[in-house]
Amino acid sequence: MTxxxxxxxxxxxxxxxxxxxxxxxxxxxxxxxxxxxHVGHARSFVFFDMLVRYLRLAGWRVRFVRNITDVDxxxxxxxxxxxxxxxxxxxxxxxxxxxxxxxxxxVAPDAEPRATExxxxxxxxxxxxVANGLxxxxxxxxxxAVGAFPGYGKLSKRKLDELQAGARVEVDERKRDALxxxxxxxxxxxxxxxxxxxxxxxxxxxxxxxxxxxxxxGQPFDLHGGGEDxxxxxxxxxxxxxxxxxxxxxxxxxxxxxxxxxNDEKMSKSLGNFFTIEEILKxxxxxxxxxxxxxxxxxxxxxFAEQGLADAARACARIHETMxxxxxxxxxxxxxxxxxxxxxxxxxxxxxARPAGELPVAVRRYRDEFTAAMDDDLNSPRALGAxxxxxxxxxxxxxxxxxxxxxxxxxxxxxxxxxxxxxxxPARRYVEEEKGRHLSASGIDPAxxxxxxxxxxxxxxxxxxxRADEIRDQLLARGIALKDGAEGTSWSTLS
RNA sequence: GGCGGCGUACCCAAGUGGUUAAGGGAGAGGUCUGCAAAACCUCGAUGCAGCGGUUCGAAUCCGCUCGCCGCCUCCA
Numbered sequence: 001m002t003x004x005x006x007x008x009x010x011x012x013x014x015x016x017x018x019x020x021x022x023x024x025x026x027x028x029x030x031x032x033x034x035x036x037x038h039v040g041h042a043r044s045f046v047f048f049d050m051l052v053r054y055l056r057l058a059g060w061r062v063r064f065v066r067n068i069t070d071v072d073x074x075x076x077x078x079x080x081x082x083x084x085x086x087x088x089x090x091x092x093x094x095x096x097x098x099x100x101x102x103x104x105x106x107v108a109p110d111a112e113p114r115a116t117e118x119x120x121x122x123x124x125x126x127x128x129x130v131a132n133g134l135x136x137x138x139x140x141x142x143x144x145a146v147g148a149f150p151g152y153g154k155l156s157k158r159k160l161d162e163l164q165a166g167a168r169v170e171v172d173e174r175k176r177d178a179l180x181x182x183x184x185x186x187x188x189x190x191x192x193x194x195x196x197x198x199x200x201x202x203x204x205x206x207x208x209x210x211x212x213x214x215x216x217x218g219q220p221f222d223l224h225g226g227g228e229d230x231x232x233x234x235x236x237x238x239x240x241x242x243x244x245x246x247x248x249x250x251x252x253x254x255x256x257x258x259x260x261x262x263n264d265e266k267m268s269k270s271l272g273n274f275f276t277i278e279e280i281l282k283x284x285x286x287x288x289x290x291x292x293x294x295x296x297x298x299x300x301x302x303x304f305a306e307q308g309l310a311d312a313a314r315a316c317a318r319i320h321e322t323m324x325x326x327x328x329x330x331x332x333x334x335x336x337x338x339x340x341x342x343x344x345x346x347x348x349x350x351x352x353a354r355p356a357g358e359l360p361v362a363v364r365r366y367r368d369e370f371t372a373a374m375d376d377d378l379n380s381p382r383a384l385g386a387x388x389x390x391x392x393x394x395x396x397x398x399x400x401x402x403x404x405x406x407x408x409x410x411x412x413x414x415x416x417x418x419x420x421x422x423x424x425x426p427a428r429r430y431v432e433e434e435k436g437r438h439l440s441a442s443g444i445d446p447a448x449x450x451x452x453x454x455x456x457x458x459x460x461x462x463x464x465x466x467r468a469d470e471i472r473d474q475l476l477a478r479g480i481a482l483k484d485g486a487e488g489t490s491w492s493t494l495s
Numbered sequence: 496g497g498c499g500g501c502g503u504a505c506c507c508a509a510g511u512g513g514u515u516a517a518g519g520g521a522g523a524g525g526u527c528u529g530c531a532a533a534a535c536c537u538c539g540a541u542g543c544a545g546c547g548g549u550u551c552g553a554a555u556c557c558g559c560u561c562g563c564c565g566c567c568u569c570c571a
Contacts (some may be wrong), residue, residue, distance in 0.1 A: 007549060008550075013522080028571095029571075030571090031571080032569090032570085037571090038571090040570090040571050041571050043571065044571040045571085047571090072569090072571095073569080074569070076550090077548095156498080156499095156566080156567080157498060157499080158497080158498070158566095158567075159497085159498095161496090162496090162497050162498080162567085163567070177542095195536090218532085226571065227570075227571030228499090228565075228566075228571085229565080229566070229569095229570055229571070230497095230570080231571075232498095232566065232567065233567085234570090235569090238555095256571095257571075258500085258565080258571095259564095259565070259570095259571075260571085261564075261565090264562090264563065264564065265564080266564080266565070267568090267571095268569095268570060268571090269570065270569075272571070291519090292507095295507070295508065295518095295570070296508070296509095297509080298499085298506085300501080300508090301501075301502090301564070302563080303499080303507085305506090307506060307507075307508085307520085307521095308506085308507055308520090310520080311506075311507060311519065311520040311521085312507090312519085312520085314519085314520060314521090315518095315520070318519090321533075321534090322534085325533090325534085370533085373509090379509075379510095381508055381509050381518075381519095382508095382509050382510080382517070383516065384509090384519075385508090385509065385517050385518035385519080386517090386518085387518090388517095388519065389517055389518075391519085392534095392535080395533095395534055396534085396535060396536095397533065398534080398535095399527095399535055400535090405503080421541050460529080463529080465529055465530065468530085469529095469530065470528085471529085472531070472532090473531095476531090476532090481532055481533085482531080482532070483529090483531085483532050483533060484528075484529095484530095484531080484532080485533095492532085492533085
């Protein structure tokens with residue numbers, strides 16, 4: 001099996017092929033830091049995190065680059081509204097961005113370039129475009145001449161004349177064509193600026209990704225992605241810039257994910273119908289949010305709903321409870337996350353790098369179904385199905401006291417769930433943290449619970465089941481469930 | 496107007512020509528338990544928005560109809 005993914009450029013699902021054997025260069029359009037990140041951004045972060053993890057599992061050496069746009073019109077406007085420097089505003093939201101991404105448990109990119117640190121590269125690219133006759137200066141601005149670039153529209157499947165007919169961009173006297181876009185914007189008084197051959201100004205918003213992706217990954221490079229709203233004009237313009245400047249192909253494979261919606265509308269800043277990552281994670285474990293996000297295929301719109309989050313939280317708890325049970329049965333075992341990864345291969349073509357592993361067939365089948373699903377255009381909902389099949393199997397084995405395959409299941413399941421960003425910490429800790437979350441929300445004192453359990457244990461010993469049941473029902477009414485086991489009574493919170 | 500997408504059980508969601516339409520959540524019955532909880536087992540769409548058509552065979556292909564969304568302007 002080889003990994004196949006939808007390529008926006010070709011419009012079909014095709015195998016991932018790369019410039020260099022066994023290596024993948026991936027560039028993702030990250031955040032423009034002018035506000036906090038919302039669940040829509042979370043979908044992007046989580047999707048590409050899953051992609052990077054899966055590529056590595058499959059044996060690819062991945063170079064993952066995600067940019068930060070730290071200068072643009074919105075940052076400048078916002079900063080001036082607040083009466084602070086653009087740089088200060090950007091720094092503030094870089095902080096919240098970092099916190100959000102970390103809270104979601106995403107792997108760090110190998111490079112995280114910022115626009116303001118790559119002015120020389122961008123200016124050089126503009127120079128090349130002017131020299132190639134694809135850009136022209138006008139009053140301190142520099143524009144890309146869309147009509148002079150033959151392939152314009154190939155990513156978004158648009159024709160130049162159709163675009164012109166439907167153009168909603170405001171007419172600007174300095175542009176030769178309404179569709180021409182700014183590579184360099186002359187600074188107005190009070191705006192941040194850099195010196196350039198065309199005068200003081202700042203880069204246009206498409207330029208940074210062209211310049212930085214190529215700097216860190218070469219040209220052409222393998223994979224470039226982002227939300228589907230970036231297809232036009234952002235990525236279309238990136239192609240025009242990079243291919244126009246270097247006169248060779250830019251990117252082999254384009255990946256775009258669909259939006260998060262709320263009440264049948266796109267969740268977005270402009271509509272004001274968004275939930276920030278931070279506020280969602282106040283009431284929900286981040287692994288549950290991730291489970292919710294990967295529960296829908298990346299190219300389908302995802303409806304954000306309370307019920308969906310609650311369902312995901314239940315499912316997430318079930319995974320952790322099973323794994324906690326497994327840990328208990330096997331003993332502490334190897335330290336969490338220790339030991340060689342089963343999927344770590346020697347590189348090669350990537351596709352064939354998965355070692356057979358030393359997994360018993362009974363475990364192997366779940367792994368095979370998981371990888372088959374992921375190889376099929378990153379079908380995480382189907383992969384998740386395989387994971388739950390394995391959960392049921394593990395519980396069945398635990399119930400039956402069949403221990404032979406358990407260790408293999410634990411290694412396999414932990415690794416695969418990790419691809420989806422679940423089970424990133426020991427299951428026991430998750431269960432305890434959830435307990436703590438519910439307790440502090442309900443205001444119940446654990447000591448009181450212990451006292452009531454002791455009283456109930458005494459009542460049970462005296463076979464006073466009426467009193468025992470009364471205590472259990474009381475606690476249940478307050479969201480505490482009791483569980484009588486061989487070693488006494490334990491309790492848990494209900495979500 | 497141009498381009499693209501969606502409508503599958505109570506809710507979420509896989510499945511894009513061929514055995515019994517994955518999986519999760521909720522629900523019902525059972526096993527276990529003093530009773531429970533958890534877990535496990537069983538059940539649950541003879542049907543995939545509607546209507547036609549192609550085919551030996553369609554949720555899956557084609558046409559029409561209805562409902563909904565995205566991009567074409569900043570946006571993950």
